[in-house]
Amino acid sequence: MIGKKNVLSFLFGLCVLFIVSCKTDTETSTTASISGITCSSATFSGTPVLSTTFSGTATVPYSGGNSLNYTAGEAIASTGVTGLTATLQAGTLSEGSGSFTYTITGTPTSSGTASFEISFGEQSCTLNLPVASAAASVSALTCSSAIFSTTTAISGSSYTGTATVPYTGGNSVAYAAGDAITSTGVTGLTATLQAGTLSSSGTLVYTITGTPASSGTASFAITFGGQSCSLSLSVGEGTTSSCDSESGVAKIVCLAEAFKATLSSSQISTLQLAYTFTNAKKWSNLPAGMSARNGIKLGSLNSTQLTAAKALIKAMTGTVSNEGYDEVQQVWLADDYLYANGGGSDYGSGNYYIAFLGTPSMTGTFEILETGHHKTVANTYVNGVLVGATPHFEAVEPISWTSSGTTYAPISQERDTFVSFLNSLSSTQLSSAKSSSTFSDLVLVPGKEWQFPSTRSGMQCSGLSSSQKSALLEVIKTYTNDIDETDAAAFLNLYTNELDDTYVLYSGTTAMTTKFDYFRIDGPHVWIEFVVAGGVIFQNQTHIHSIWRDRSTDYAGTKN
Numbered sequence: 001m002i003g004k005k006n007v008l009s010f011l012f013g014l015c016v017l018f019i020v021s022c023k024t025d026t027e028t029s030t031t032a033s034i035s036g037i038t039c040s041s042a043t044f045s046g047t048p049v050l051s052t053t054f055s056g057t058a059t060v061p062y063s064g065g066n067s068l069n070y071t072a073g074e075a076i077a078s079t080g081v082t083g084l085t086a087t088l089q090a091g092t093l094s095e096g097s098g099s100f101t102y103t104i105t106g107t108p109t110s111s112g113t114a115s116f117e118i119s120f121g122e123q124s125c126t127l128n129l130p131v132a133s134a135a136a137s138v139s140a141l142t143c144s145s146a147i148f149s150t151t152t153a154i155s156g157s158s159y160t161g162t163a164t165v166p167y168t169g170g171n172s173v174a175y176a177a178g179d180a181i182t183s184t185g186v187t188g189l190t191a192t193l194q195a196g197t198l199s200s201s202g203t204l205v206y207t208i209t210g211t212p213a214s215s216g217t218a219s220f221a222i223t224f225g226g227q228s229c230s231l232s233l234s235v236g237e238g239t240t241s242s243c244d245s246e247s248g249v250a251k252i253v254c255l256a257e258a259f260k261a262t263l264s265s266s267q268i269s270t271l272q273l274a275y276t277f278t279n280a281k282k283w284s285n286l287p288a289g290m291s292a293r294n295g296i297k298l299g300s301l302n303s304t305q306l307t308a309a310k311a312l313i314k315a316m317t318g319t320v321s322n323e324g325y326d327e328v329q330q331v332w333l334a335d336d337y338l339y340a341n342g343g344g345s346d347y348g349s350g351n352y353y354i355a356f357l358g359t360p361s362m363t364g365t366f367e368i369l370e371t372g373h374h375k376t377v378a379n380t381y382v383n384g385v386l387v388g389a390t391p392h393f394e395a396v397e398p399i400s401w402t403s404s405g406t407t408y409a410p411i412s413q414e415r416d417t418f419v420s421f422l423n424s425l426s427s428t429q430l431s432s433a434k435s436s437s438t439f440s441d442l443v444l445v446p447g448k449e450w451q452f453p454s455t456r457s458g459m460q461c462s463g464l465s466s467s468q469k470s471a472l473l474e475v476i477k478t479y480t481n482d483i484d485e486t487d488a489a490a491f492l493n494l495y496t497n498e499l500d501d502t503y504v505l506y507s508g509t510t511a512m513t514t515k516f517d518y519f520r521i522d523g524p525h526v527w528i529e530f531v532v533a534g535g536v537i538f539q540n541q542t543h544i545h546s547i548w549r550d551r552s553t554d555y556a557g558t559k560n
Contacts, residue, residue, distance in 0.1 A: 243311075248486060249362065249384045252315050256360035256368065259308040263296075267305075271296045275358030275365055277558050280378065283371040284446045285395060285545065288353060289346035293371050299350020309354055313370050316379050318488060322413050323481040327394065330410035331375040334396050337403070343537045347373065365556065376446075379483065380556035386487045388556035390549045392479065393446070397536060397543030411544045414478040415512045418519045418530060421471040422510040433459035435507040439518035442529045442545050450559055452551050456522045458505030469499055476521065479528055479548040495526045502526065515542050525550050 243254035260268055273279050273294055284291035301309060318324030332349035339348040352372030360366050362384040370377040374395040380388040400409035425433065435457065444451060461472065476495055480488040495502070502523030508516050514532060521528040527549040535541040 248484070249381055249386065252312065252368070252381070252484075253360045253362060255308070255312040255315050256356065259305070259312050260356075262305045262308050267296055271354065272356040272359065275367060277555060277560050279355075279357050280367055280369070280380075280555050280558065281447075281449050283369065283376045283378065283391075283393070285374065285376075285393060287346035287373040288351045288371075293353040293355070294357075295353040295355025295369065295371075297350065298352045298354065299348070312368070313354070313377070315484065316368060316370070317377060317482055318484045320481040320485075320488075322410070323478060324483070327410045327482065328370070328375055328377070330408050331394065331396060332372075333403075333408060334398070334401070334410065335373055337401055338397060338537050341537065347537075367556070377482070378555070380558075382556060386483070388550065388553040389480075389483045389487065389491065390554050391444075391446075391449075392482060392548040393546070394482070395543065395545045398538050398541055399544055411546060414475070414530060414546060415544065417471070417475040417478055418506075418512050419510065421468070421475055421504075422506060422512075422519075424468050424471050429459060429463075430510070433504050433506055435505050435518075437507055438516055439507050439531050440516055441533060442531055442547055443520075444527065444529065444547060444549055445545075450554065452527060452549075453522075456503040458503040458520065458522070460500075461502045461504060462500035472499070472502075472504065472521070476526065476528065482548070495523060498524045498526070508532070513542070523551075525552055527551060 243251055243258060246254045260271070263271065279294055282292075282294050284293075288297075298306060298309060313328060314325040317328055319326070322330075332352065335343075335347045335351065336349050339345070349372075352370065352375070355369045355371075356366060357369060358364065358366030360368070360381075365380065365382045367378060367380040367388075374393075374397070376391065376393040378388070378391055379386055394411060394414075396409075396411045400407060400412065402408075422430070422433075443453075461469065464472065473492070473496060477488075477492060480492045480495070482488075483491070502521060505518075505520045505522070507518040508514055511517065512519060512530065512532060515534055517532040519528075519530045528547070530544070530546040532542050533545050535543055
């Protein structure tokens with residue numbers, strides 16, 4: 001029989017055991033060894049682009065050998081990741097918070113430090129991962145690598161100016177004057193993208209001033225995770241120095257030979273064709289993709305070849321400000337603007353062509369034809385003399401535009417001289433010059449070869465005052481100045497001598513800004529037309545068509 005004292009001792013022991021057991025059952029350890037833990041919430045604390053997706057898989061290592069994995073293709077929203085499940089691998093995990101480094105592969109990429117928080121009572125965790133956006137607004141972005149993709153720059157030479165590379169969004173790339181140019185790149189070049197919204201990749205147009213000078217289109221790629229970018233700029237060598245001692249047609253022949261020397265035999269066969277009227281009249285005011293051209297496409301040339309071609313076109317077209325080669329380049333830029341603003345691949349400066357009809361020489365007949373959408377230069381030479389500088393077509397859409405703070409309006413100089421001349425006329429003269437017809441386009445458009453009206457219409461210029469005649473000659477100069485200076489003077493002299501027997505006609509308003517406003521100059525030789533047409537790419541705007549022809553020397557007089 002158990003004694004009373006023993007019973008009391010036994011009951012006391014049971015109570016102690018019971019209390020200890022209860023306490024143990026209600027406490028949770030602050031450490032645990034588990035096979036794995038799944039986080040149902042792993043949010044991004046950055047602001048990724050709405051609706052973009054990752055194309056790779058992220059692994060986030062941290063101390064203890066654990067990592068975070070997510071499935072490729074998870075949708076990224078502005079507030080986080082839809083359906084993301086993060087799994088912490090097996091290991092000893094501590095309750096509380098900490099941090100780990102991470103790298104996210106795929107698109108976009110990112111790296112950095114993330115925080116984590118684990119509560120074992122609920123078997124849950126929260127991970128906040130800051131992720132770089134595929135597009136971001138930044139104060140500035142400096143590219144440590146902005147290389148030249150060409151090998152044509154002269155080794156050891158240096159730029160004497162500063163390059164500015166504008167592109168969509170108003171950003172630019174600039175480098176310091178004097179950066180050394182080698183065949184493989186630029187020593188010490190730092191390119192800075194200005195503030196704005198930047199995309200991960202794209203194209204930009206650029207102009208490099210100094211010696212040598214260059215312009216064209218460059219590609220860029222930006223990685224926001226590393227705040228880095230790569231730019232490839234094609235840089236030419238400038239005018240071929242071996243032709244600098246030549247002048248006139250001799251220089252043009254020299255530059256034509258220098259251009260051919262950069263080409264392969266197959267390219268030369270594409271460039272150089274027979275001089276025939278069939279080949280000469282193959283030009284159009286339509287983009288080349290819609291109306292085929294003869295010759296070699298500028299966009300198919302490498303930087304050395306393109307530099308040589310441009311040097312030749314410059315010598316053919318002259319150097320008067322906002323006329324000649326300056327105007328050619330601006331019209332090319334207008335086509336680049338159309339390409340970048342909805343025009344598509346039919347537009348762009350690379351879609352212009354150059355052709356040699358006949359062999360450039362100081363004897364015999366040859367034509368150099370530069371033609372594309374809104375510019376056609378057709379210079380025909382016979383025995384070392386420029387005999388025909390027409391048909392010469394020029395147009396622009398939009399009429400003006402601004403890029404990186406520079407406003408371009410390549411045909412507005414012509415329009416301004418028309419307006420100035422019309423404003424100099426009396427009401428009686430205006431009435432005599434005005435036509436009741438409506439002109440939706442030029443009369444002598446491409447294809448209307450040698451179809452000059454048999455009777456000249458409008459107001460005869462013999463009754464003009466000397467100041468009015470001077471104003472009209474300023475109009476004509478904006479066309480004759482589109483060829484080299486010596487030949488421009490010869491054509492202007494001929495047209496001046498014939499001014500009294502020349503007629504002017506206009507239709508619409510005298511402002512030359514309203515759709516179907518039209519102006520014509522028609523002399524014994526000179527024929528100039530200007531019309532304000534409806535927009536094609538920018539349909540709510542207008543654009544300009546204009547042409548210079550000659551009743552006797554179009555195609556140097558060749559008619560069949």
